[in-house]
Amino acid sequence: xxxGNFDSSCHVLQESLLSSASGYSNYRGIxxxxxxxxxxxxxxxxxxxxxxxxxxxxxxQVVSLFLKDPYSWPAACLIxxxxxxxxxxxxxxxxxxxxxxxxxxxxxxxxxxLTFMLTFSSxxxxxxxxxxxxxxxxxxxxYTVLFLKLYSYQDANRWCREIRQAKAKSLTRSYSCPDVQxxxxxxxxxxxxxxxxxxxxxxxxxxxxxxxxxxxxxxxxPRIRKRFLIRRLFEMLFLMQLLVGLIQQWMVPTIQNxxxxxxxxxxxxxxxxxxxxxxxxxxxxxxxxxWFFHSSMxxxxxxxxxGDREFYRDWWNSETVTYFWANWNIPxxxxxxxxxxxxxxxxxTNKFLAQTAVFLVSAFFHEYLVSIPxxxxxxxxxxxxxxxxxxxxxxxxxxxxxxxxxxxxxSLIIGQPIAVLMYFHDYYVIxxxxxxxxx
Amino acid sequence: xxxGNFDSSCHVLQESLLSSASGYSNYRGIxxxxxxxxxxxxxxxxxxxxxxxxxxxxxxQVVSLFLKDPYSWPAACLIxxxxxxxxxxxxxxxxxxxxxxxxxxxxxxxxxxLTFMLTFSSxxxxxxxxxxxxxxxxxxxxYTVLFLKLYSYQDANRWCREIRQAKAKSLTRSYSCPDVQxxxxxxxxxxxxxxxxxxxxxxxxxxxxxxxxxxxxxxxxPRIRKRFLIRRLFEMLFLMQLLVGLIQQWMVPTIQNxxxxxxxxxxxxxxxxxxxxxxxxxxxxxxxxxWFFHSSMxxxxxxxxxGDREFYRDWWNSETVTYFWANWNIPxxxxxxxxxxxxxxxxxTNKFLAQTAVFLVSAFFHEYLVSIPxxxxxxxxxxxxxxxxxxxxxxxxxxxxxxxxxxxxxSLIIGQPIAVLMYFHDYYVIxxxxxxxxx
Numbered sequence: 001x002x003x004g005n006f007d008s009s010c011h012v013l014q015e016s017l018l019s020s021a022s023g024y025s026n027y028r029g030i031x032x033x034x035x036x037x038x039x040x041x042x043x044x045x046x047x048x049x050x051x052x053x054x055x056x057x058x059x060x061q062v063v064s065l066f067l068k069d070p071y072s073w074p075a076a077c078l079i080x081x082x083x084x085x086x087x088x089x090x091x092x093x094x095x096x097x098x099x100x101x102x103x104x105x106x107x108x109x110x111x112x113x114l115t116f117m118l119t120f121s122s123x124x125x126x127x128x129x130x131x132x133x134x135x136x137x138x139x140x141x142x143y144t145v146l147f148l149k150l151y152s153y154q155d156a157n158r159w160c161r162e163i164r165q166a167k168a169k170s171l172t173r174s175y176s177c178p179d180v181q182x183x184x185x186x187x188x189x190x191x192x193x194x195x196x197x198x199x200x201x202x203x204x205x206x207x208x209x210x211x212x213x214x215x216x217x218x219x220x221x222p223r224i225r226k227r228f229l230i231r232r233l234f235e236m237l238f239l240m241q242l243l244v245g246l247i248q249q250w251m252v253p254t255i256q257n258x259x260x261x262x263x264x265x266x267x268x269x270x271x272x273x274x275x276x277x278x279x280x281x282x283x284x285x286x287x288x289x290x291w292f293f294h295s296s297m298x299x300x301x302x303x304x305x306x307g308d309r310e311f312y313r314d315w316w317n318s319e320t321v322t323y324f325w326a327n328w329n330i331p332x333x334x335x336x337x338x339x340x341x342x343x344x345x346x347x348x349t350n351k352f353l354a355q356t357a358v359f360l361v362s363a364f365f366h367e368y369l370v371s372i373p374x375x376x377x378x379x380x381x382x383x384x385x386x387x388x389x390x391x392x393x394x395x396x397x398x399x400x401x402x403x404x405x406x407x408x409x410x411s412l413i414i415g416q417p418i419a420v421l422m423y424f425h426d427y428y429v430i431x432x433x434x435x436x437x438x439x
Numbered sequence: 440x441x442x443g444n445f446d447s448s449c450h451v452l453q454e455s456l457l458s459s460a461s462g463y464s465n466y467r468g469i470x471x472x473x474x475x476x477x478x479x480x481x482x483x484x485x486x487x488x489x490x491x492x493x494x495x496x497x498x499x500q501v502v503s504l505f506l507k508d509p510y511s512w513p514a515a516c517l518i519x520x521x522x523x524x525x526x527x528x529x530x531x532x533x534x535x536x537x538x539x540x541x542x543x544x545x546x547x548x549x550x551x552x553l554t555f556m557l558t559f560s561s562x563x564x565x566x567x568x569x570x571x572x573x574x575x576x577x578x579x580x581x582y583t584v585l586f587l588k589l590y591s592y593q594d595a596n597r598w599c600r601e602i603r604q605a606k607a608k609s610l611t612r613s614y615s616c617p618d619v620q621x622x623x624x625x626x627x628x629x630x631x632x633x634x635x636x637x638x639x640x641x642x643x644x645x646x647x648x649x650x651x652x653x654x655x656x657x658x659x660x661p662r663i664r665k666r667f668l669i670r671r672l673f674e675m676l677f678l679m680q681l682l683v684g685l686i687q688q689w690m691v692p693t694i695q696n697x698x699x700x701x702x703x704x705x706x707x708x709x710x711x712x713x714x715x716x717x718x719x720x721x722x723x724x725x726x727x728x729x730w731f732f733h734s735s736m737x738x739x740x741x742x743x744x745x746g747d748r749e750f751y752r753d754w755w756n757s758e759t760v761t762y763f764w765a766n767w768n769i770p771x772x773x774x775x776x777x778x779x780x781x782x783x784x785x786x787x788t789n790k791f792l793a794q795t796a797v798f799l800v801s802a803f804f805h806e807y808l809v810s811i812p813x814x815x816x817x818x819x820x821x822x823x824x825x826x827x828x829x830x831x832x833x834x835x836x837x838x839x840x841x842x843x844x845x846x847x848x849x850s851l852i853i854g855q856p857i858a859v860l861m862y863f864h865d866y867y868v869i870x871x872x873x874x875x876x877x878x
Contacts, residue, residue, distance in 0.1 A: 013660065035845065215448050275486065312455070318468070402470075
């Protein structure tokens, strides 16, 4: 454009940017727009909530979720009792290492030990009346983790014995159990080899380490980084407060408000309530994810100088449901792959069947963690997990790229509150009915 | 990871992805997350709205916004009357071209014509009682556009005369008025040179063309693309329906609900209402932008084979307030630059003062378009536009990159509903007071 008063021609033949003919595609401002809109929308919801309900956050109430009677601590006792099973597993392994008992006897003892763990914990939670639902979920969660750890422990130790036998027989250089690749950090620790690992110290390191897969000589980080530890500890404490606050202030009133439409089966209001619940539920899940998989696990790992910090991978970019499940919870995924999926493939099961079996086991544990503490068997969690199989097939078949990613997000954002509402509704109905029957 | 039963070492020394030490930065899934969350949140708001108010969309009611009395069409008459001013401008230019009147007389006649245009239209809108606010905005909008076009028309023609005189005097080759660069499409049309353009046909082409800047020989597109035209026409009709529907269903009830907190000056509820209004208001503004600047202007341009389709630039990426104002409405921006800002700079005004003057003129026209149809002088629109000057300074000084972009979005999303609520509140109070006084 020429300047000055003689700028008589100021139009050029050109297309509008949004016409496909312009070839324009820079919409990076849209991401900022999305962020601003989300922040504003949620600021409004927050303000509306405060106006409607006032401040509902009450840290004292949290204690009552764990304890009904301050002189009876059933969840804590149950957790302390778990040492019995840990030590049983260790002693069985010691006998097996020296050959006092046969492999078959050892196998049977381990299976008995593991089965007894699950039945003992669920029986306790179901029978002890002073056990609160939150205390029940917490202790059963610890039992589930221990179950997976001890299963891995006996598997890994058995593999070591198999290698020892193979070595003794063929005298050829096979895969050597203690020859793990030496990483920089672990050089200072002396490496142990097979029966040398069957110590209390090694066992309890594994029990507290943020992994479900046992191995001799875990990779170790060179030192405890104090600034890193303090930051993660601060996050851990702050996010825990935030989680409790959000649940009390946002989640509970929303769920309580949605009971009426659910009782009356008013469909459009049910959907509205579900979508209203989806936002806080999803936000709480995201914060929980960061709190548990990043802050807490890194704190524990830093304290134990545990080197492998891959507790999650980039599930937020997942374009298939399978990718999401394989990447959001790496400890469980690693365990499933190493102790369940690969052994099944080795035994000749086909891939799809093995995958479905993994989802089945996962569905079982989800149900175990929810139904028993609530003392209510509804199979919603089980069905929710099993629904992932057809969902994974559908998304993998028909959607890809950003559409697949959006579908995964949608299933996360919508799927969870459906399950939450189902359980809460049934729990509410049972509780409400019993109140009506009692007088 | 080695496969099979001898996979005894499955941990590697590594950092978590979200630790800064990992160097990871691929969060492309987050954009999809934002989109899914926004769609879900708004789907819920939509559903809540339908449950609360039922269907409020009523196409017949739209007609009543334009017409109070079906036998009196004041807005249409006012628009038809504008031909008078168009023809006056043309005839003054013809006299000037042949030299029957002097430059000064011509200037005075033009100034008189332009001033009379604005005063006549505002006087009519203020005095005719059957004029509805919407009809008033519509006809004053057309008068504003015509004012800017006729101002540009007399400026451009004067420049042509100046060039003619310069040529006649010096006989050297100066900037030649009709020598516009010949673009591919315009080759078929024969080019006109200065006094040859003073025809009714040329004048009315300019009046209907989607630009405010007059020039001889506009660039022309080679043909009317039928598929393009039909698509834009369809968008135009569909989006108009959508706009009307959204205003009736979402905007009006939200505004009406916010009157109570505003009367009672309940601050937290005022903010909540403001944020609630911000979402539909912003959505409507975005749809209006696309409807007006992309669909409608392209339809008109395609019909007239007008070549320059740059009606907007990439304002959505703007990182400063100035960039936004210079890029969202290109016809007005071009006019301000060519007929106001550059002449001011030429006369020696400094840049900041000239820029402020542009905002002042823009503020005047915003106020003119709102206050007169509502018959209510409050200066909110004027102040809203003038507030852009300190805002532009602040954003340019303290924020850049994505923060600047987010600040621009925030000012758009929040700024507009504040002004809308201000006017609606005052209009409501006046209306309400008169109802209370009448019995």
